[in-house]
Amino acid sequence: MAESNTGSKSAAANGVGMEVRFTRVFDAPRQLVFKAWTNPKHVAQWWGPTGFTNPRCELDVRPGGAIRIDMRGPDGTIYPMSGVYQEIVEPERIVFTSIALDDEGNPLFENLNTVTFAEHGGKTTITLHTRVIKSTDKALQYLRGMELGWSLTLDRFEAHIMSASKGEKS
Amino acid sequence: MQSAPVVFNLVVKYKMTSDHLSTTFAALADPTRRAILARLVSGGASVTELAEPFDMSLPAISKHLKVLERAGLIARGREAQWRPCRLEAGPLKDVADWTEGYRRFWEESFDRLGDYLRELKNKEKKHGRKQHGQ
Numbered sequence: 163m164a165e166s167n168t169g170s171k172s173a174a175a176n177g178v179g180m181e182v183r184f185t186r187v188f189d190a191p192r193q194l195v196f197k198a199w200t201n202p203k204h205v206a207q208w209w210g211p212t213g214f215t216n217p218r219c220e221l222d223v224r225p226g227g228a229i230r231i232d233m234r235g236p237d238g239t240i241y242p243m244s245g246v247y248q249e250i251v252e253p254e255r256i257v258f259t260s261i262a263l264d265d266e267g268n269p270l271f272e273n274l275n276t277v278t279f280a281e282h283g284g285k286t287t288i289t290l291h292t293r294v295i296k297s298t299d300k301a302l303q304y305l306r307g308m309e310l311g312w313s314l315t316l317d318r319f320e321a322h323i324m325s326a327s328k329g330e331k332s
Numbered sequence: 333m334q335s336a337p338v339v340f341n342l343v344v345k346y347k348m349t350s351d352h353l354s355t356t357f358a359a360l361a362d363p364t365r366r367a368i369l370a371r372l373v374s375g376g377a378s379v380t381e382l383a384e385p386f387d388m389s390l391p392a393i394s395k396h397l398k399v400l401e402r403a404g405l406i407a408r409g410r411e412a413q414w415r416p417c418r419l420e421a422g423p424l425k426d427v428a429d430w431t432e433g434y435r436r437f438w439e440e441s442f443d444r445l446g447d448y449l450r451e452l453k454n455k456e457k458k459h460g461r462k463q464h465g466q
Contacts, residue, residue, distance in 0.1 A: 208441060
């Protein structure tokens, strides 16, 4: 599976404008991959990190439609997330906002996510582009950390940091 | 550390370590200080060595080093004349952990999506064969 991640450090002080991009190739036809992104029953099966489940996964897949996902961590903690679909172009593109909420349900910041699906020889490449479009004062430091993290990565800290976190994991 | 690899989880972590992190961020907010840290990745160095690439006085560089030291990002030797600086990975790792959560969210979701698509494909194949046989 090919994969590449890049970070951008062209962001305002509050993190607005910060962007990241993820690319991954899936060994499945585009129609199926698109379905896996737009059917809530399917999305609930894969959304979130390893060990997480999605007891609530409501997707109103149309422009202006709401997204509401409650992720449940391995320790039982619920992580709520909401959003709104901006654009649905089957089977090529999905644009949606996602709002991370703090533990009291207040929005921390809002991202605009653009997911594109490209088919080639029965495989599908997904490119996910995420840009921070809104942030609150509370999220400021949080976002500043993200921005700095990425620019540090660009400043060749990656190897250093990676070896440090690997050492601690094992 | 089996940290819960998810961006939303980092909110909790943020609350726990906000003071500590904000000191780190403030120290990292300056390009000269980031350049000094980048230089220290390849090994310890004296103040004079660190000052070399910059058009700055030694006292100005020393000031930056003090900020980095206070944030725990560097440590300095005790020798009076030559106080070599070296990188302290701890606070940087906190920042990295924080940003890594974001990346891991999507990487692990994509891993799971890949597995799930394999399942879906197999189901469709079985289904297709059944229909074909009928």
